[in-house]
Amino acid sequence: MIDQLSWKVGGQQGEGIESTGEIFAIALNRLGYYLYGYRHFSSRIKGGHTNNKIRVSTKPLNSVSDDLDILVAFDQETIDVNVHELKEGGIVIADAKFSPTLPEEGKAELYPVPFSEIAKELGTSLMKNMVAVGASAAVLGLAPELYRNVVQEIFGKKGEAVVEKNMEALQQGAAFFKEQAGEVERYHLIEADGKKRMFMIGNDAIGLGAVAGGARFMPAYPITPASEIMEYLIKKFPEFGGTVIQTEDEIAAAVMAIGANYAGVRALTASAGPGLSLMTEAIGLSGMTETPLVIVDTQRGGPSTGLPTKQEQSDLMAMIYGTHGEIPKIVMAPSTVEEAFYDTIEAFNLADEYQCPVIMVTDLALSLGKQTVEPLDYEKININRGKLDLHPNLPEQDPAEYFKRFAVTDDGVSPRVVPGTKNGIFHVTGVEHDETGKPSEHPVNRKDQMDKRMRKLSAVSDRFDTPVAYTDTHDHADLLVIGVNSTRGTISEAIPRLEADGVKVNHAQIRLLHPFPSDELKPLMDRADKVVVVENNATGQLANIIRLNTGAAHIENILKYDGNPFLPSEIHNKCKEAAHRGNIERVSQ
CATH class of the missing domain: 3.40.50.920 (Rossmann fold)
Known part of the structure; x- marks a missing residue:
């Protein structure tokens, strides 16, 4: 028996590859195994090779594996593209429908299983993924019945008949494989500890962090690999009085997020490199008006459309130096799914405390890679609105004077109230301004306001928990x-x-x-x-x-x-x- 292995399923995009990996992995997660998954997929809705590689262990994991123990193939291309990863003595379970062959004889063992045929006999070819999961469970020495709760959870809304059909597909897949190969004890997994842990992608952790951090509004435009944040919050925000708006583009998304924050509502937007490029002018507006703004940049391959579904870390300079002019800006970089949750909360705190744009950068592997996460500690959550006074008792204003929203302060952070606050009227535009927000091009004022804004950054490293x-x-x-x-x-x-x-x-x-x-x-x-x-x-x-x-x-x-x-x-x-x-x-x- 072994304490870890690597499993991969591959085929054409749109034929259930992702769901096959999900069903395989969720059951293992429920049994207490640690998991790390990475999806390779094409930048199209249907067609093109895609695969999902999942590493399983009795110990914590934070990386994909170098090699592969088990490959589940829905077409010959999957074998041709991925066979080089297989260990000596690895196993290929392939749909017998396409008469699979191994290009490297002797390295791995091939077991054709009639995924499609079994599924059709049970009523629909769509269940071929369940046959594949059953065959995979047999390799690992797991009883198909261990998947019942997951199958019930996924298919229960369609009725018990559908649940039973899917369980039968699992059982027949396992039985057919065992009939061919017997017990493959070298790939039987040591029993896991049975503890409950989360299994989530980085984007879901960011979405959950936004809810826990008090955000209630997300304007955004869908883009890979950021869209799952938006999709997560579309489901979750309404439960807490929040909402998501799909905007016409990333320019509108960033400006709407600024507007919401200006009104006192914590808001975020999320995009990838192309969207970040469109947001740069709005980022400057956030810096000049000293309005909090949280942006998540999920890096992908560029430039232009580039490699929309592939890994890259090439936005670093753009995030730091992309804005015209000079503004205070904070750029954070979580390195695990767990950090993505806590850092999202911290991003909102920092944006409020320093009244500036905060960009939280991830990459595709972190955004879409799925990892085991230990139970989150909600006692760690702290909400800090900085100098925003939601219930101020401001003195009466002289009609000729405005509230000094942009007052020059030693720490660079000015007092802040939401619009409509009694005696809190101030002016705000994107041009340089005096302490009340009125436009001013006076050289002394310009230097005072610039120095004040840039002073904000001096304390961030000390304020930030674990900068390195x-x-x-x-x-x-x-x-x-x-x-x-x-x-x-x-x-x-x-x-x-x-x-x-x-x-x-x-x-x-x-x-x-x-x-x-x-x-x-x-x-x-x-x-x-x-x-x-x-x-x-x-x-x-x-x-x-x-x-x-x-x-x-x-x-x-x-x-x-x-x-x-x-x-x-x-x-x-x-x-x-x-x-x-x-x-x-x-x-x-």
Whole structure:
């Protein structure tokens, strides 16, 4: 018996590949196994190869695996595209309908199972995914009956007859496989602990964080890989008096979010790189009017339409430097699904406290990758509205004077009231203004207002919890490996392999990109012979940001920009090379 394995299902987009993976994984999650899933899918609604790779273990996981134990194929293309990942002695379970063949004889064992035929005999070919799940359960040594609760949950609304038909498909798939292969004990899983844990994608965690953080409005335009945030909140916000509006474009979404925040309602919008480009003018408006704004940027392959459904981390410079003019801005970067939940709440707090735009950046692997998450601690949630006074008792105003909404203060944050507050009238536009909001181009006022706004950033690094998450194992390391977003788990898995090779490694994950936490990172860099930055882009954007903010010269890059996330073996191999030589390594497959 084994404590972990990797399973993948593949076929043409639109034929139930995602639901097959979901049903397979949810039951394992309910049994207490840890899971990590990553979907490879085409940028079209139907057609094109898609697959869902799920890693299962009795121990916590934070990365996709290098290889593959079990491949479930709905077409020959799935075998041809993915067979190279299979371990020696791996298993391919394929629909007998297409007469499957293995291109590499002897490496894996092929078991044709009539998914489509069994499903048709039961009434509909749509149930072929359930036959495949049943065959997969047989490989793992799991009884089909363990899936009953999941099947009931998914199909129960359609009636008991549908539930029983799907259970029968599961049972027949398991029985057919066992008849061919018997008990494949080498892939039987050790029993899990049975504890209840969440199994969710990063986008769902962000949506849940928005609800828990007090947000009640989301204007947004659908875009991959951000749309699931919108879809989640469409279902959840109405339960709490909130709403979601699909706007005509991302420009409208950002401006509507600013309007809601101006009125005192916590609001967010979410997009990907193309949408972020359209939002840049509105981001400047948020900075100039000192109105809170929370934006989630789920990075994907660019430029232009680029690779809409593939992994990349190439928006870093755009998020920090994309706005015309100079404004205070905070850019956060969670690195796990759990952090995505808590950081979303913190994004709203920071936006209110510093009255500025806050961008929370993820990447496709974090946004859409599904992970096991330990039960969330709602006692950790703290709502901080900063200097927003919702029930002020303001003195009577001279008719000629307005409320000093943009008063120059030592900490750079001015008093704030919502529109309609008695004696709280002030002027607001996107032009430079005086303390009451009236337009002013006076040089002294301009400098005072600019200095005030930029002072806000001075305290953010101290205010932010864990701007750099790090594993500081060695007083002095051969390598310090630095990453951002979803690379955290993959780097963590590569490090023990490097240590086994005799390379001393420390690890730092950047969680606050702007203002950059130089004081936290520089001591870690000083205690390493070499610094290696792992990132999914072609120009080493994170490494360049680190150089700019720390003055460091001894930085090497491991770059991958082919649309796929890093594998632990890639980081292991390239870091091992970097420990012995100093040239830039580019991973492109």
